[in-house]
Amino acid sequence: MGKNNSLRRNRVLVWRETRAAYLFLLPALIFFLGFVIVPMFLCLFYSFFNYTMDDFSFVGLQNYIEMIHDVIFRKALVNTVIIVIVAVPTVTAFSLWVAAVIYRMHAFTRSFYRCVFYLPVVTGTVAVSVVWKWMFNKYTGLFNYVLTGVGVIDENINWLGNERTALACIILILFTTSIGQPIVLYVAALGNVDTALVEASEVDGATKFQSFWKVKWPSVMPTTLYILVITTINSFQCYALIQLLTSGGPNHATDTIMYYIYYEAFKLNRYGYGNAMGIFLALVIALFSLVQFKVTNSGKMD
Numbered sequence: 223m224g225k226n227n228s229l230r231r232n233r234v235l236v237w238r239e240t241r242a243a244y245l246f247l248l249p250a251l252i253f254f255l256g257f258v259i260v261p262m263f264l265c266l267f268y269s270f271f272n273y274t275m276d277d278f279s280f281v282g283l284q285n286y287i288e289m290i291h292d293v294i295f296r297k298a299l300v301n302t303v304i305i306v307i308v309a310v311p312t313v314t315a316f317s318l319w320v321a322a323v324i325y326r327m328h329a330f331t332r333s334f335y336r337c338v339f340y341l342p343v344v345t346g347t348v349a350v351s352v353v354w355k356w357m358f359n360k361y362t363g364l365f366n367y368v369l370t371g372v373g374v375i376d377e378n379i380n381w382l383g384n385e386r387t388a389l390a391c392i393i394l395i396l397f398t399t400s401i402g403q404p405i406v407l408y409v410a411a412l413g414n415v416d417t418a419l420v421e422a423s424e425v426d427g428a429t430k431f432q433s434f435w436k437v438k439w440p441s442v443m444p445t446t447l448y449i450l451v452i453t454t455i456n457s458f459q460c461y462a463l464i465q466l467l468t469s470g471g472p473n474h475a476t477d478t479i480m481y482y483i484y485y486e487a488f489k490l491n492r493y494g495y496g497n498a499m500g501i502f503l504a505l506v507i508a509l510f511s512l513v514q515f516k517v518t519n520s521g522k523m524d
Contacts, residue, residue, distance in 0.1 A: 321408030
């Protein structure tokens with residue numbers, strides 16, 4: 223009898239703890255359901271409609287078919303993929319290198335550099351864009367002033383107005399604003415590496431590179447996966463820089479999928495077509511993330 227009462231009390235206690243946990247989670251769950259899950263299903267639903275200010279009619283897969291044949295969309299897709307392919311590896315590799323360098327410094331110096339690299343992350347996108355727009359200015363910009371002064375170029379370059387240089391400028395700005403968080407995360411991850419394993423590898427005759435590759439690199443692999451995923455998502459969703467600096471120009475040279483979604487949905491009021499492109503973008507991001515999970519998991523197994 224006493225055993226049954228004890229089991230009953232344990233069940234009641236577990237139920238109370240579970241209920242309390244869900245009550246604490248309820249605000250976040252409501253927010254997630256109302257602002258993430260429901261909009262996702264609405265986006266999928268409206269992508270099958272010709273949803274404009276004047277019409278709301280079912281068109282099936284017509285929006286997706288139009289998307290395939292849309293020359294501007296294909297150009298935006300190519301630009302977006304170029305941004306991802308260039309930005310993600312360079313941000314990850316540079317962040318790991320900087321973190322490995324500053325991790326060995328004194329605590330005060332390490333904190334100083336972390337603050338310096340993280341500053342662009344917490345600075346407003348508008349403020350960052352204004353500074354970079356001045357630096358790239360054809361007539362009064364810093365880059366043209368320095369490069370003409372040292373004789374690298376003979377005449378000023380319209381960096382953001384030239385089809386050959388505009389996308390590279392966007393990638394450079396995205397790079398500088400994306401390395402802050404990965405550096406901070408890598409410094410923290412390197413601090414969690416088991417020093418006994420590192421010292422054992424050095425005693426066994428491993429070089430610093432071998433010790434890093436065989437001991438430290440596998441230890442920071444979970445952090446690397448997280449950085450790869452968030453950097454990929456941020457690169458795919460590059461919009462604010464495009465809107466503030468080039469508006470997709472010149473001649474769609476800096477169009478990205480996110481900016482084109484904004485243009486079609488909120489400037490041309492073609493919400494159904496914009497939703498179809500949003501679904502396509504979500505699938506592409508999911509595919510890239512899946513590949514990254516597979517690659518990093520295989521690296522951990524090796």
